[in-house]
Amino acid sequence: MSQIELGYTADYHVHLRQGDMMNAVTPTIREGGISVAYVMPNLTPPITNLEAVLKYKEELQKLAPKTTFLMTFYLSRLLTPELVERAAESGAIRGIKCYPAGVTTNSSAGVDPNNFTEFYPIFEVMQKHGLVLNIHGEKPSVDNNNDEESITVLNAEPKFLPALFKIHNDFPKLKLVLEHCSTRKAIDAIYEINANLKEGETPIVCGSITAHHLFLTVDDWAGNPVNFCKPVAKLPEDRKALIEAATSGKPYFFFGSDSAPHDIAKKSTHIKVSAGVYTQPYVLTYVAEVFDKVGKLANLRGFVSTFGNSFYGIDESKLVCKDKCFLVKKPVQIPEVSVYGNIRVVAFQPGGKFSWRPEWH
Template structure:
């Protein structure tokens, strides 16, 4: 087997780049991890709900690292209007992200009723913006809903939205269940799905009692993980990489109180492409690397790379991921996923 793999224009279609000084630390890690396109999440404080805010955020990111193509999104909230959607389209904003209220980091402004946003979705359908769905419902003890079945309970809403807006491009973000894979496969070509690197590796046993593996949605059962792996092995064109890389200071991952758990999020950006290659190789899908980490997502979003586009060379090299490789500053102590474990690949200098 060749010791090198060339990947054309790797693209991460779901990443959190934060704000303030933390943004300056984590944004360079997009390219450090091998990526030249970043689909940027809008759940800042306050959330990005206007075109002007999105453009200002993009300008900040470009000032930090101008060598990445940042695709910007808006946060679905009551102040978002069809007129703002049309303005966003003219300005190059690509999508709108929906968070159910309270299910994950910075989702307090999330929605509770999709039908009130139908005029916004109609404008998005007309303008060609993508609807990105955090596919969970809030936990509800009265209805037997918790983190383990929150995604599956959301899936009827995805089907309903697709039926109502068949031309609207929809992405179910960071799927974790076999049920989600099967529903997305059953829908039309306007519905796609992102899969994270960490959900290809983890199951519920890995995050129960381990805060650094805790994210939303949580990793599920071994059969669910196998479904994610299988759909990548099959090379399905509507399933592609969205890392959901979500950096949190070490302290916030360790702290927990009776009323507030540890921060939800797994940080993979600094090692992302080597990690994806390592994981795909582990379940016999290494030949799908470029499709999963570049071309499938680019095709769905209309961002196809040219033959002369940026290429990343991965080199086979067994090594242990060290904490020192992923802590970027004295001010922000961050710990990447996979620290202390072996990786089979590095990015060639």
């Protein structure tokens, strides 16, 4: 197999930042082989109103006119049910991103992950309009000298999972995505929720999986800031579960890169290293390598195209460009450093050699 048609590819979790970094990385979405980009709202300040989300989309569209952008609000007390209703009816947003306060980049305005009830009126509106609640499923670290209650970056995701089940139980028709799954327990939770899903049915609760979590374990980021992200990569058994889920052909697992660029200066500091792995210009190259290695290239289209688009209700009529993506077997080498004007970033696997590259037809 030397060429694979992937159709209308989608990355359902992208960070495009603002200012110079936005100008630098937004055009690389198409370079990486992605047609549809689901944009995260954790800017400074966060995207919490119609004017801001419309302006942001306009800026992105000018930078990447052939990319279809789907926009989100940032879940916070600044949102109201009435605002969400207006945004849904106008088509300004496709979902709302939930960040527990303090767990990752620009999450200080986030929510208390121990109690979501104050947002239930918003969830009601979202459920009514088919909006998606995208959840960064971690609890903040807590050290209280009790092994059962302490939370670290290694168990922050499993500690969050009861909240996922409660939201789904209270709003059974609310579309939920557990973003960037990083543990076997998270994967098992998505399987459990979808245990009774019938053939051909669209799931209500899904898990997105990044490219970098298909490669990394804890040893790869300990001491290596390029590979440091939130949630952190975990153990080999967790990576194995992620690969099995991504390549399974199950419609409740799809691609969301969580590509998160930072200037190299923010990655090479001795304190407060920025969390985020930058994969955008090569996302399909990375993912194809994993699927190829385990003999599951036939399931790649579902993971990076069909399943996510079906869940989000995206079809050809909603695209700004009808070009289709193909993967061709051609060598790719990742640069050691990528320079965009005065921006310098290091892409995932610098210097690495891979076998697949995207083309548009």
